Amino acid sequence: MSKKLSLFLVTDLIFMLLLLAFFFALPSKLFKSPTSFVIEASNGNLLSAAIASDGQWRFPVADSVPIKFIDCIIAFEDKRFYNHIGVDFLALSRAMKQNFKAKGVVSGGSTLSMQVIRLSRNKERTVWQKLLEIALAFRLELRYSKTEIINLYASNAPFGSNVVGLNAASWRYYGRDAKTLSWGEMATLAVLPNSPSLIHPGKNADRLIRKRNDLLDKLVKLNYIDQTTANLAKLEPIPGKPLPLPQNAPHLLNRFKAERSALKIETTKITSTLNESLQIKVNVILKRYNNRYRANDINNISALVLDAKTGTVVSYVGNIYQPDQAFLESHVDMIRAPRSPGSTLKPLLYSSMLNDGFILPHTLIADIPTQIAGYSPQNYDLGYDGAIAADKALSRSLNIPAVKMLQQYKYERFYDKLKKIGISTLSQPADHYGLSLILGGSEVTMWDLANTYLGMVRTLNHFNTYKGLYNVNDYNAASYIKDDIKESSDYQRNSHLDHGSIWATFNAMEEVMRPGDEGLWEQFSSSQRIAWKTGTSFGFRDAWAVGLTPNYVVCVWVGNADGEGRPGLVGIEAAAPVLFDIFRQLPNGKWFETPTTKLKKIKVCKQSGYKAGENCTDVLEELVPVAGEKTAVCPYHKMIHLDRSGSFRVTDQCESVTNMQHQSWFILPPAMEYYYKIKNSDYKTLPPFMAGCNQSGGNNVMELIYPKNGATVYIPLELDGSRGKIVLNVAHRNASSKIYWHIDNEFVTTTSNYHQLAVSPPPGKHTLTLVDENGERLVQVFTVLDKEKQRN
Structure with missing residues (x-):
């Protein structure tokens, strides 16, 4: 092989290696510095931001750059930007001459492309690095468009202090989005990357103004603006101390941080679905109530508003933002925190029982002293109605009827239903919760609770849209990221809860008296129709209110993040007023349409609310869920x-x-x-038997109210240390009848009219025998717990 050919091959190889080196000279990701987490409202305005992990305010690369900044930065840094391919040789030669004459660096001659390379590399400024920047600037122009290069520059240029990028600078120095800045404000920012130290409160103000004004004059010469605009811009003040960034949704920002990986979002900025105006109003409302509640050491409050039409979050306030008072735990996002739901699950049980044919809307439910396997629920007012319609029990949030209903429905079945409709915090088996499940014996998050009701609202809203079918995605959680959310076409004939049951449930929830309105709100046609429910957890630790319309679901929680209970922390007093103040910020709309094809008109007994039987004399025709046909005939x-x-x-x-x-x-x-x-004064007791008639009524003339058969009772100690007594209570149909009391076959006493007896039997199992004057007998057993076991 000749020397010429070998030299040619070597030269060719070197050329190829240089070409490959040039091709791979730029990394796939030019800037690797961490960026701030940023959340924008649905209109693009900044809601909240967090400083980057390296201590810099550096927003992610923007989708676009305001034309004013483009004009300013090109006029100031690179007039021939659109006409060169990374290097402006005229500017470079001029800079070399100026630097030679001045015997120092007075002009760089760098193009915006070269500055992007320098910003991305952050190397010492030497002749060798300058030559390398020139080569890489060529490569940059081959990979990126001019618009993208401008974006890279605007997003990564230093703007003084710890502020990087135009968008961060605009918010830090002017408190506004860069798109809203004036020519004077934009010119001020455009000169900063060249001399970022100029932006120092109390220093360099004259130099900064002079540089800005020189740029404004350049803009006039280049015909970007006229002289009048420039003169007015020169009168504008320059920024002083950097401004704090908005923190209108800090808890949603933290949620996005935690969920970004799971959401598979690469950027640290999102445009959310939040309505900026509503978010600010809800923050103000919650702050006002928080100031009031803190007098009672109730320190935390949160609210969530969902748009039922779009399935999106429009307001998300996880807590009152108080970064200077960390001891109040305002950083805790109570929307995601598991808490006891109190009574807020009762409408879900009511709807489930309607859906599965266990009750009708007005079916009578027992409301009497109850003890089930040692569990004794109590109503909030400690009273009893004897029997109450299911819908009234729901609107009054009575505990005993709710437990009776769950006992009939079975807590295992309700547990499965809750999981299916979106309650994700039931981590224990159903037996762990038992009947207490309906009174707040589990934990839920506000997020799950609100989304469960959202699923019900969306199901009912879609009754006509889907022609009576159901969308399996209606119970999907609401989205807080703005996106083109498309309606699924995956319809089916059945759902977790049918249209008719949901409609009847919302009607029952609407009947609750609103706080402060004393029931008069119904007289005003302008008042918004709202279905709502409150809840209070055991120990007054959590106060809840959830409300809904066809357009919105609102959920409010009030309490202490550390779980401390406080007197007066109840749903109707603490959370409900906040709920209605939020609804006053939302537009009114029509009520739910009646799902006529998912309702059936049947004859219902007016007094009992059961399906009418042959002995029912006062019968009504009512629209009930179709499963109502499976319910039992009136037993009363x-x-x-x-x-x-x-x-x-x-x-x-x-x-x-x-x-x-x-x-x-x-x-x-x-x-x-x-x-x-x-x-119920109109209730008629049974007439007595005629004298001489042989009664054959059995034990149904008497019933032991307390203790129930097989119950275990506790006898407390008095203040002086002596052993107390228990009060045995019996109901008899004939109030004037005499009852003869026997304990363990020994006669104790006789009672008339009010059949109560205070006794102090020894520990152990006892037999109580009751005999009325007609010979009717009732025999039951109960066990008195030993005091040593009581201590343990």
Whole structure:
């Protein structure tokens, strides 16, 4: 092989290696510095931002750069930017001459492309580095467009102090988005990357003004602006001390930080679905109530507002933002914190029982003293109604009827239902929660709770949209990231809760009296129709209120993040007023449409709310969920036989059938009757049997209210240390009847009218025998716990 050919091959190889080196000279990601986490409102305005991990305010690369900044920076740094390919040789030669004459560096001659390279490399400024910047600037121009290069410069140029990038500088120095800056403000920022030390409060003001004004004059010469605009811009003040960035959604910002990886979002900036105006208003409302509640050492409050039409978050206030008072735990996002839900799950049980054919909307539910396997629920007012319609029990948030309903529905079934509709915090088996599940015995997050109700609202809203079918995605969690959310076309015939059951539930939830309005709100046609529910956890640790309309779901929590309970921390007093103040910021709209094809008109017994049977005399026709056809027939209306006068009950053993009157009678069990007749004056007790008639009513004339059969009771100690007593309570249909009390086959006493007895039996198992004057007997057992076991 000749020497010439070898030299040619070597030269060719060197050329190829240089070409490859040039091609791979730029890294795939030019800037690797950490960026600030930034959340924008749906309109693009800044809501919250966090400083980057290296202590710099550096926003991610913007999608676009304001034209004013482009004009300013090109006029100031690189007039021939659009006409060169990375290097302006005229500017470079001029700079070399100026530096030679001055015997120092007075002009750089660098193009914006070269400055982008220098910013990305952060190397010492030497002749060798300058030559390398020239080569890399060529490579930069081959990979990126002029617009992208401007964006890279604007996002990474230093603007003084710890501020990097135009957007961060605009917010730090002017408190506004860069798109809103004037010519004077933009010119001020444009000269800073060249001399970032000029932006120093109390220093360099004259030099900064002079540089800005020189740039404004250049803009006039280049015909970017006219002289009048320049003169007015010169009168504008320059920024002083850097401004704090907005912190209108700091908890959502932290949530985005935590979820960014799972969401597979590469950038640290998102445009959220939050409505900026509403977010600010909700912050103000919560701050006002927080100032009031802190007098009672209630330090934390949060609210979440979801748009039911779009399935998005429009306001997210995880807590009151108080960075200077960390001891108040304002950093804790209570929207994601598991807390006891109090009574807020009761509408879900009511709807589930309607959906599965266990009850009708007005079915009577027992409300009497109850003990189930040692569990004794109590109503908030410590009273009893005897029996109450299911919808009224829901609107009044009575605990005992709720437990009775869950006992009938089965807590295992309800547990599974809650998981299916979005409650994700049920980490223990169903048996761990038991019947306490309906009274706040589990933990939920505000996020799950609000999204569960959102699913119900969206299901009912879509009744006509999907022609009676169901969208499986209606129970998906709301999105807080702005995106083109497309409606799924995945429809099916069944859902977790049907249209009719949801509609009936929302109607029941609407009947609650609003706080402060004393029920008069119904008289005003302008008042917004809202279905809502409050909740209070055990120990007054959590106060809840959740409300909904066809357009919005609002959820409010009030309490202490550390779990400390406070007197007066109840849903109706602490959370409900906040809920309605938030709803006043939302536009009114129409109420839910009646899902007529998912309702069925059936005959219902007016007194009991059950499906009417043959003995029901007062019957109504009502629209109920279709599963209502499966419910039981009224068990409380029975046919009784009276004498000719109608004053006494009789049997065929003491009265001729031809002389009898046969009447339908509304008869509740004795314990239910005992309380029911106190609050319902129109309730008619059964007439007594005629003298000489052989009663065959069995034990249904008497019922032990406390203790229940098989119960374990505790006898407390008095203040002086002596052993206390328990009060045994019995209901008898005939209030004037006498009852003879026996404990362990020993006669104790006789009672009339009010059948109560205070006793102090020894520890162990006891048999209580009750006999009325007609010989009717009731025998039950109970166990008194030993005091040593009570201590343990």
